[in-house]
Amino acid sequence: MIGVSGLSVSYGAVQALRDVSFSAAPGKITTVLGANGAGKTTLLRTISGLVRPRAGEVTLEGDRITGTHAEDIVRRGVGHVPEGRGVIAEFTVEENLRLGSLIVRRSRAERQAAFERLYGQFPVLGERRRQSAGTLSGGERQMLAMARALVAEPRVLLLDEPSLGLAPLVTAELMSTISQLCATTGLTVILVEQNAKSALRIADQAVVLYIGRVVADDRAEVVAADERLRQYYLGLVE
Amino acid sequence: MRQRVLVSSVVGVALVIAALDATFGVPTTRLRVALALLGALGVAALGGLSVARTRRDHPLVTRVLVTVVVVVIALVATARLSSNVDTDVAIGAAMTIVLLGLSFLTGSSGQISLGNGAFMGVGAFTVAIWANHHATSPLILVLVLAVAAGAAVGFLLGLPATRLRGPYLAGMTLAFAVAFGAVLNVFGSWTGGDSGLQLPNAENAPRWLVHLYPASTASLSVNSVWLAALSVVSAGVALLLMANLFASRFGRAMRLVRDNDVAAELVGISLPRARVVAFVVSAAYAALGGALWTVVNNAVTPSTYGLALSITILSLVVIGGIGTIPGAIIGGLIYAFANSLIGWITTHTGLNPQGNVASQLNGIIFGVLLVATIVFAPMGISGALRRLWAHRSR
Numbered sequence: 001m002i003g004v005s006g007l008s009v010s011y012g013a014v015q016a017l018r019d020v021s022f023s024a025a026p027g028k029i030t031t032v033l034g035a036n037g038a039g040k041t042t043l044l045r046t047i048s049g050l051v052r053p054r055a056g057e058v059t060l061e062g063d064r065i066t067g068t069h070a071e072d073i074v075r076r077g078v079g080h081v082p083e084g085r086g087v088i089a090e091f092t093v094e095e096n097l098r099l100g101s102l103i104v105r106r107s108r109a110e111r112q113a114a115f116e117r118l119y120g121q122f123p124v125l126g127e128r129r130r131q132s133a134g135t136l137s138g139g140e141r142q143m144l145a146m147a148r149a150l151v152a153e154p155r156v157l158l159l160d161e162p163s164l165g166l167a168p169l170v171t172a173e174l175m176s177t178i179s180q181l182c183a184t185t186g187l188t189v190i191l192v193e194q195n196a197k198s199a200l201r202i203a204d205q206a207v208v209l210y211i212g213r214v215v216a217d218d219r220a221e222v223v224a225a226d227e228r229l230r231q232y233y234l235g236l237v238e
Numbered sequence: 239m240r241q242r243v244l245v246s247s248v249v250g251v252a253l254v255i256a257a258l259d260a261t262f263g264v265p266t267t268r269l270r271v272a273l274a275l276l277g278a279l280g281v282a283a284l285g286g287l288s289v290a291r292t293r294r295d296h297p298l299v300t301r302v303l304v305t306v307v308v309v310v311i312a313l314v315a316t317a318r319l320s321s322n323v324d325t326d327v328a329i330g331a332a333m334t335i336v337l338l339g340l341s342f343l344t345g346s347s348g349q350i351s352l353g354n355g356a357f358m359g360v361g362a363f364t365v366a367i368w369a370n371h372h373a374t375s376p377l378i379l380v381l382v383l384a385v386a387a388g389a390a391v392g393f394l395l396g397l398p399a400t401r402l403r404g405p406y407l408a409g410m411t412l413a414f415a416v417a418f419g420a421v422l423n424v425f426g427s428w429t430g431g432d433s434g435l436q437l438p439n440a441e442n443a444p445r446w447l448v449h450l451y452p453a454s455t456a457s458l459s460v461n462s463v464w465l466a467a468l469s470v471v472s473a474g475v476a477l478l479l480m481a482n483l484f485a486s487r488f489g490r491a492m493r494l495v496r497d498n499d500v501a502a503e504l505v506g507i508s509l510p511r512a513r514v515v516a517f518v519v520s521a522a523y524a525a526l527g528g529a530l531w532t533v534v535n536n537a538v539t540p541s542t543y544g545l546a547l548s549i550t551i552l553s554l555v556v557i558g559g560i561g562t563i564p565g566a567i568i569g570g571l572i573y574a575f576a577n578s579l580i581g582w583i584t585t586h587t588g589l590n591p592q593g594n595v596a597s598q599l600n601g602i603i604f605g606v607l608l609v610a611t612i613v614f615a616p617m618g619i620s621g622a623l624r625r626l627w628a629h630r631s632r
Binding site: 048050069070071074075079080081082084085086087088091095098099100102103148149152 | 487490491493494497498500501503504505506507508
């Protein structure tokens with residue numbers, strides 16, 4: 001459960017977020033939509049402590065996490081898959097996964113068990129565990145980045161444009177993986193997307209940002225059906 | 239099967255060494271036995287490597303075996319080479335340690351340092367100053383002190399380094415390299431000012447080594463064998479530690495710090511802490527190298543540890559291959575034998591060895607090598623060799 005209230009962020013003179021409030025519930029996918037520069041990425045970066053807000057706060061299960069260091073927020077159970085994925089191409093799939101377990105103290109057997117669980121959720125990664133990440137396709141890399149964030153068993157997963165650069169078919173497959181993951185584990189998922197159509201298909205809740213402000217916050221089907229939102233903010237015109 | 243390979247390789251080496259002895263004539267039986275044992279150790283390690291296929295299952299065993307092989311080869315060589323070459327080997331092995339340190343900083347965490355020559359100086363002067371006040375301290379203690387001093391200075395310099403990137407960081411470390419000589423001068427009563435310091439007693443070979451060598455051999459050469467061995471073994475230990483560091487949790491985390499610092503923060507790495515630790519490791523390694531130089535040369539002069547040395551170190555890391563262990567060894571070898579090469583050039587071209595050109599040959603050689611590396615082997619010599627190997631085995 002993540003709560004965001006009255007969040008304002010500025011980069012120098014540019015205000016990226018203005019008084020943003022919403023909440024994301026466990027076992028549900030909350031998607032944050034909006035055009036380029038709407039503040040979606042900034043919102044995720046603020047939640048995970050990479051950016052300090054000028055005003056407002058973020059709470060995790062009711063505890064205020066704003067103002068803590070990024071590495072502490074990761075430790076408290078917020079996994080963030082950044083835009084562009086950030087996997088190391090020369091490392092194997094499994095070595096990349098091991099980077100995700102840096103913050104958890106576990107025995108070798110426990111760690112291996114955690115990896116096996118993830119290979120169950122992402123069978124492609126299991127098949128390629130000894131292959132270098134550079135040989136993976138874009139979709140597989142995104143799976144790897146997500147699996148790496150899940151190694152530490154977070155309660156919240158922040159996904160920044162997972163569909164970036166992926167073909168429509170791969171995107172659809174990825175979205176269904178995210179949907180299953182959320183349903184089976186009870187994770188709180190915040191999904192930032194430009195691809196509003198695919199995101200709305202799996203999301204429970206949708207927040208629409210426009211130049212740093214929340215212009216809509218409602219159930220996904222309601223947002224998807226709103227002609228005004230579709231036209232002006234989501235670019236979904238038939 | 240495994241045992242048979244081991245036994246036959248040990249016997250093989252003993253035979254090879256015996257044949258070598260017959261050809262070149264080793265002065266004493268004791269030395270011959272010692273060399274044979276050493277050679278056997280090396281080949282046993284080699285045999286173990288080829289048989290065990292440990293690379294994936296036991297990476298630590300593999301690293302230990304490889305280190306033993308490299309160290310044994312160097313030790314057998316130093317026991318048989320002239321004392322001039324032995325000194326070159328000692329200097330080069332110490333340089334390898336320094337290069338390992340900078341390779342870790344630049345190759346793993348992506349930071350750049352033009353101050354590693356000065357970090358060497360910290361170690362070098364720590365040894366000289368300490369020895370001049372406590373002449374009887376055991377060598378190992380003095381080396382540990384030098385490493386600690388280097389690590390401390392590295393920590394202080396690493397703190398501002400957490401906020402600086404790229405050219406700004408290079409600028410800060412450059413300032414340290416330039417200021418180092420001036421600081422030494424300010425504390426002239428301790429550091430001996432421009433003329434530097436002599437060690438009160440030269441580091442002599444221990445008695446067991448003298449016993450191995452025949453009485454007729456000049457003591458100078460036993461000592462240079464000892465100094466070379468000291469440097470080589472130190473480099474072996476440094477190498478093994480670095481190989482483990484590269485493969486450790488921390489080493490892998492550092493790769494993420496270099497490639498994608500946002501992703502690094504998001505897996506829970508504290509960027510400032512990682513960068514400071516990288517600086518500390520790099521400075522400690524440099525200080526150990528500098529300390530060994532003082533021991534080998536029996537003296538230290540401030541002019542050695544100027545900006546030129548820092549630039550040479552950075553060039554050698556690039557020439558050998560950034561972020562690789564073989565690269566550091568290659569760089570150390572090049573440095574070790576640059577002097578012999580210069581000697582060869584001066585005698586074969588009739589260049590005045592004391593002249594202007596000859597004194598600048600060092601810079602010319604490294605400069606040409608650097609440009610050639612960047613043009614023909616952008617991943618350094620070790621990278622080029624690896625590509626060649628991959629190409630051949632395909």
